[in-house]
Amino acid sequence: MDSTGSRDRDFIDKVRGEWAQSYPEVDTAPIEIIGRITRISSQALHQLERALAPSGVSRAEFEVLCALARSDRPLRASEVTAVTMVSGAATTKHADRLVKLGLVERQRFERDGRVVLLQVTDAGRELVDRELPQRVERDSRLLDGLDQDERAELARLLRRITRNSDDADRS
Incomplete structure (x- = not known):
């Protein structure tokens, strides 16, 4: 075994x-x-939840903030849903809470007033600027003991598994 x-x-x-x-x-x-993979993911997400607790933002809400922060333009809720892999209803719920916290703002799409766009606020960007480097550092510690070649090989293999998972999800 x-x-x-x-x-x-x-x-x-x-x-x-x-x-x-x-x-x-x-x-x-x-x-x-x-x-x-599942155990590592679960532990990493638990560490992230613990780290975010003082900010009052959940991991899922942080993922919404990150999606908006890394975008070069405001996003529709459906676009946020696509990149965060949560349901549309959950995206709306998270966005509502983030708006109340002043971390995200809603804007009307200039060409179609019925379309609502989400954009990270300065306060939201400050939160991402503070938390993202810490998250990357925690993730980096999980890779301690692996040299650059091992990390590259692991990333290559995991990319193949991710493709298999994505393909199965589309079937």
């Missing part, structure tokens, strides 16, 4: 061992990778 020594075993190795006991007929090899 595990090609590493027992000293290098992690939580996922433990889970696979438990599944092997309960369901020996099921090949749980994909858990070696997907389980670790």
